[in-house]
Amino acid sequence: MTESSAVQFDRVSVRYGQVTALRDFSLDVATGETVALLGPSGSGKSTALKALAGFVRPTSGRVLLAGQDVTGVPPHKRGLGVVVQQYALFPHLTVADNIGFGLRARRMRRAESARRVEEMLELVGMERYGRRYPRELSGGQQQRVAIARALAIRPPVLLLDEPLSALDAQLRADMLDELRQLRDELPDIAILYVTHDQTEALTLAHRIAVMREAELLDLDTAQGLYRQPPSEFTAAFLGGANLLPATVRDANGTVDVGAVTVNAMAPGPLVPGAHVRLAVRPHTIGVRRDGPGLAAVLTGLQWRGANYRLTCLIAGLDEPGGVSVHADVPSVDGLPRVGSPVRVRLPEHGAAVVARAGAASTAGDAGESSPQNLAGVA
Amino acid sequence: MTTAALAVERPARATRVSPLLWALPPLVVLAGFLIYPLVLVGVQSVTNEDGVRTLETWRSVLAAGEFHRAIGNTVLIAGAATAGCIVLGTFFAVVLALVPFPGSGAAARAIDTVLAFPSFLIALSFTFLYGAAGVLQLGDFLYSRWCVILAEITFYTPFVMRPALAALTHLPAERLAVAASLGARPGQVLRRVVLPEIAPAVAAGGALTLLLTLNEFGIVLFIGAKDVITLPMLVHSKGVVTFDYPSACVVAVVEVALSVLLYLLYRRIFRRKGARGADLVP
Numbered sequence: 001m002t003e004s005s006a007v008q009f010d011r012v013s014v015r016y017g018q019v020t021a022l023r024d025f026s027l028d029v030a031t032g033e034t035v036a037l038l039g040p041s042g043s044g045k046s047t048a049l050k051a052l053a054g055f056v057r058p059t060s061g062r063v064l065l066a067g068q069d070v071t072g073v074p075p076h077k078r079g080l081g082v083v084v085q086q087y088a089l090f091p092h093l094t095v096a097d098n099i100g101f102g103l104r105a106r107r108m109r110r111a112e113s114a115r116r117v118e119e120m121l122e123l124v125g126m127e128r129y130g131r132r133y134p135r136e137l138s139g140g141q142q143q144r145v146a147i148a149r150a151l152a153i154r155p156p157v158l159l160l161d162e163p164l165s166a167l168d169a170q171l172r173a174d175m176l177d178e179l180r181q182l183r184d185e186l187p188d189i190a191i192l193y194v195t196h197d198q199t200e201a202l203t204l205a206h207r208i209a210v211m212r213e214a215e216l217l218d219l220d221t222a223q224g225l226y227r228q229p230p231s232e233f234t235a236a237f238l239g240g241a242n243l244l245p246a247t248v249r250d251a252n253g254t255v256d257v258g259a260v261t262v263n264a265m266a267p268g269p270l271v272p273g274a275h276v277r278l279a280v281r282p283h284t285i286g287v288r289r290d291g292p293g294l295a296a297v298l299t300g301l302q303w304r305g306a307n308y309r310l311t312c313l314i315a316g317l318d319e320p321g322g323v324s325v326h327a328d329v330p331s332v333d334g335l336p337r338v339g340s341p342v343r344v345r346l347p348e349h350g351a352a353v354v355a356r357a358g359a360a361s362t363a364g365d366a367g368e369s370s371p372q373n374l375a376g377v378a
Numbered sequence: 379m380t381t382a383a384l385a386v387e388r389p390a391r392a393t394r395v396s397p398l399l400w401a402l403p404p405l406v407v408l409a410g411f412l413i414y415p416l417v418l419v420g421v422q423s424v425t426n427e428d429g430v431r432t433l434e435t436w437r438s439v440l441a442a443g444e445f446h447r448a449i450g451n452t453v454l455i456a457g458a459a460t461a462g463c464i465v466l467g468t469f470f471a472v473v474l475a476l477v478p479f480p481g482s483g484a485a486a487r488a489i490d491t492v493l494a495f496p497s498f499l500i501a502l503s504f505t506f507l508y509g510a511a512g513v514l515q516l517g518d519f520l521y522s523r524w525c526v527i528l529a530e531i532t533f534y535t536p537f538v539m540r541p542a543l544a545a546l547t548h549l550p551a552e553r554l555a556v557a558a559s560l561g562a563r564p565g566q567v568l569r570r571v572v573l574p575e576i577a578p579a580v581a582a583g584g585a586l587t588l589l590l591t592l593n594e595f596g597i598v599l600f601i602g603a604k605d606v607i608t609l610p611m612l613v614h615s616k617g618v619v620t621f622d623y624p625s626a627c628v629v630a631v632v633e634v635a636l637s638v639l640l641y642l643l644y645r646r647i648f649r650r651k652g653a654r655g656a657d658l659v660p
Contacts, residue, residue: 055555075558082559088552092574101570102560153560 006190012061021047034191036201039211081150089134096130102153120148235279246278285327286345293343423627435624456591459530467538475546501600538583545579
């Protein structure tokens with residue numbers, strides 16, 4: 001744990017009867033840092049947040065706030081700001097009373113509390129809505145009130161549990177911008193942001209903790225995880241990368257994908273001859289009727305407005321039945337027809353080598369093959 | 379024939395029934411079974427034994443001491459029983475919903491079964507508990523106003539508990555968690571989040587209990603407390619014991635007026651609260 005750690009999970013596990021919701025979870029969040037817990041449903045990310053907030057008691061491990069062990073401390077004594085998915089505004093209170101709820105619970109003087117509420121309303125751009133009730137607000141406005149309410153108590157840590165998931169796509173994009181601005185305006189607050197949406201995680205977080213099956217799988221900066229995913233799961237979950245079987249040609253990251261040679265980024269010196277996965281983002285793949293590239297058949301074509309998503313089946317590549325890849329190409333005329341043969345062109349740069357689960361692929365990884373170790377090498 | 383033509387012709391062919399006609403059957407039933415008897419009671423209250431219309435019966439009943447005592451007893455017993463039901467019903471609902479314990483579901487159902495009993499059964503059981511040969515011999519408690527109140531609380535508590543429990547099951551757990559994270563201690567969460575949110579349900583149950591306890595007859599009759607005369611008991615006494623129907627009708631009209639007045643008051647309060655927050659409207 002560093003001196004400036006606002007939050008520390010120390011091997012925290014949470015079990016509900018026979019079900020393990022969180023296993024051996026360790027994570028530090030520094031003051032001023034935003035960390036996203038990213039993962040599919042049931043991956044344990046919300047449980048981690050609840051353990052930090054004090055809503056569930058860890059079965060084992062410790063939770064520390066600013067270096068103090070708060071594992072057994074009840075929620076009302078932790079002083080954290082919490083925003084949940086459905087906002088949980090109090091319907092019988094006005095917006096101003098909702099924001100002032102925590103201040104009143106702390107017995108703050110009325111004048112000071114009113115001043116703080118005004119300040120928070122201003123911070124979230126809701127100055128004119130103080131006297132309204134939650135039911136009179138839109139989803140986005142309710143979300144702003146929930147954030148203002150959480151921030152009113154001036155918490156050292158702000159916990160956001162999928163705060164945008166109840167909003168429509170356009171509003172979500174707008175609120176994401178606002179949250180990013182807000183994050184920049186609050187340099188003294190550590191933020192733990194739980195989401196299953198990779199865009200939210202990539203936009204807001206300094207670091208992303210990818211979770212799967214109640215465990216922390218990978219942890220790195222947002223750019224680090226995106227460019228050099230340490231595991232197949234992270235490569236696919238964060239950015240929807242295609243994973244192609246490849247063979248290492250040399251230690252510097254040159255790999256063969258079938259008959260095509262690619263210079264890829266590697267987490268460390270590679271072991272020539274090792275079987276790895278090559279993570280290739282759909283937008284970096286080109287699809288042509290002919291020319292160089294991997295021979296494939298176009299099996300699907302989906303118009304997405306700004307681009308097309310093509311699905312191509314590459315035969316061979318040591319996989320029975322071939323390998324299916326997705327490519328996002330611009331919306332232009334003259335696309336091949338579904339069922340026709342095409343050539344799949346891999347990018348010259350930008351692809352990343354990912355260790356195959358259970359296989360040693362880097363020199364430093366010869367004895368240990370966990371993806372987290374690979375990240376360490378990188 | 380074109381589709382447009384069909385669309386034009388269809389309304390002309392259809393047999394249209396006036397909405398008034400649809401409303402007529404239930405109105406007739408309502409008038410026949412409820413309004414007409416009430417009108418008869420009202421008319422009877424202003425008719426003397428010779429069939430002459432007069433307010434003399436009203437004057438004598440309203441001036442009588444027993445009527446004043448009956449009103450006092452009725453209001454006091456109904457008010458106290460309702461207050462007791464609100465406190466106990468809310469307490470049970472909060473405990474059953476928020477502090478679940480093994481068997482809490484069975485406990486809730488057991489309390490619910492009281493709703494299926496006739497009210498006099500409670501009074502009967504009280505005679506075995508507090509009567510001269512009862513388990514708990516508490517002197518004249520069985521024949522006191524307090525025993526009536528306790529019996530009514532026992533019987534009517536589920537009328538408050540059930541809607542409160544329903545409201546609590548709809549209360550999102552996140553709201554309580556967020557309140558706690560904001561620094562509210564359990565007591566504050568209860569006072570400032572839980573109770574305001576279930577208040578409409580509790581009030582609805584309380585209003586129903588108040589109306590029912592105002593008109594409660596079985597419990598008072600079975601307990602048989604001599605000095606505890608309520609309006610329903612007075613109606614019974616005037617109509618069945620002394621055959622003074624006009625006086626019985628006067629007391630009955632007062633009782634109905636009291637019930638309607640309370641109901642209107644309840645509606646008015648909740649309409650006002652509803653204007654402040656839609657979630658408060660039951």
